[in-house]
Amino acid sequence: MSDVLVVGGGMAGALAALSARRAGASVRLVRRALGATAMSSGAVDVAASPFAPGGDLAGQAGDYLEAAAAIARVRPRHPYAVLKGQLSRLPEALAFLVAALPELFDPPGRNNTLLLTPLGTVKPTALAQRSQLGGDLSTLEGPVVVAHLGVNPRFDATLVARGLTAAAKAIGRELEIRAVEARPFRRVEDALRTPYELAQDLDAPGRLEALVEELGHALPPGTRTVLLPPLLGRSTPRLAERLSQALNVRCFEVLSASPSVPGVRLQEALDAALKAAQVELLEMELTRTEDGTLMLAGAPAQAKTVVLATGKFIGGGIRREARFEETLFGLPVFVSGRDAGDAALGELLSERITDDQAAFRAGVRIDASLRPVGADGRPLIPNLFAAGSVLEGYDPASDKTGLGVAAFTGFLAGEAAAEAAGSSAGPGGGASR
């Protein structure tokens, strides 16, 4: 029997497992597959001011802890609001994440960085991978070159350069920005290769030198910064640094859309951290019998406490077929402050893509101890905790708090589960309903 069973292996599940391990618990993590973390931009958004509209880049670049506190004030169902008593521990959760993944992250500053996406838009983010961080619009040193790498069809340097020009102007910065093309991938077949293959190719011996030579020919004299497609190494996080040293120019990759090399890099770094922390990682389906016993490969998955970090619609923690369901324990699903139950999907979605989409905030309601609760606020299963995007009140894909909430709630849930396991009755105390 393990002290803590974590269900789900994305950001929330991994941080829950790592923080429970730090608290001295034995931890088993079970996941069915990869989820939204591996599809993410690879950066950790914590919060952007709810009072700064999308176009107000200067407003979005502010202090993310203040922004999180503001979100807690104005959005009562957001996890930051539910956990406002512990919101002061958000920096500690981020520091814990950075310490667990030292190859990927440097300690974050107080303010959001403004990073470019492959669509030429700008995203406020608190914690970016080292290979992405220098692309911060607020500190970018010009002249800037956006480089297209040969036949890669998923990245349009001209589009990104145009977006960067507009964004720089919006925050009052005059930057000289150009798009150029280098051709490290020359074969016609390269156009058909996945981003993961192109990134893996750059990991191979001798390929960095080839990229350096190609970029060296393509860069105009005086270039200070080069922004590249998010392909800088599938498993070599410091490739951007090596490239910068070789070219004597600051080189960074932009954020990624899905399919995302930095997202997979983040997921694989989390997996490596779990292994290093001696978390037992199992990839299989966890089921629940009618009497509430959790089953793993035909045997009861015995644990003193359970952390539910199964994600939302992509991860499979929340499903809506005829009605909204939490898929493992059958917990009630809430949206916009009420039990989603049989609510018609049309009531919760808008035809306009830019409108608020309440359905994507559907999830499990928790109390301030991260225990899932019913409409009356009482815990439904005493030894169960929940974290990440399975929670009610936030849309991880659009509200700029995605992986930040996952890291924060995972960190707290792991601690709480370890503490509860320490004081629980032991065998027989497994989560049941």
Added chain:
Amino acid sequence: MSSGFLHKLKGDLFLGYRAVIAHPWRKLRDEDLRTGEERFLANYGPEGLLPTTAADREVLNGASRCIHCGLCDAYDRSLSVLPRTVHLGASQLAVSYSRAAPDIRYTAEILARLEESQLVRAEAVCPTRVPLRQLVVYLRRKLVELQAHPPPKTP
């Protein structure tokens, strides 16, 4: 009597004539003893339109769960041994190769060189549990069926 009633009566009488007299008479004189399925296959098989069984539907429903995230491609080991001119990645099993029955013929080379064992990890990481290896089995089965109904030779 209204003209609508007369129209309906005329239609019903015609259908009755077809059912009671014309169709049985035609069947009696018909020398083609093939079953309906055999005739269907003779007509549509060369176009690649074969009957879809309940088992086929189950596999194809699994393919329809694909959300095009591309994560399987990150772990598709066959990409390291097959050229991109042959195989474009595990995600294509769901989004392309199994999409249209008439086009399954064009996957012959891929299926000849693709090994299910190389898709184990790709299938395991799929967030929506698309049965990639079952799709390969389905495509191979359909390919055998299609080979029994070759397309007509173009002049």
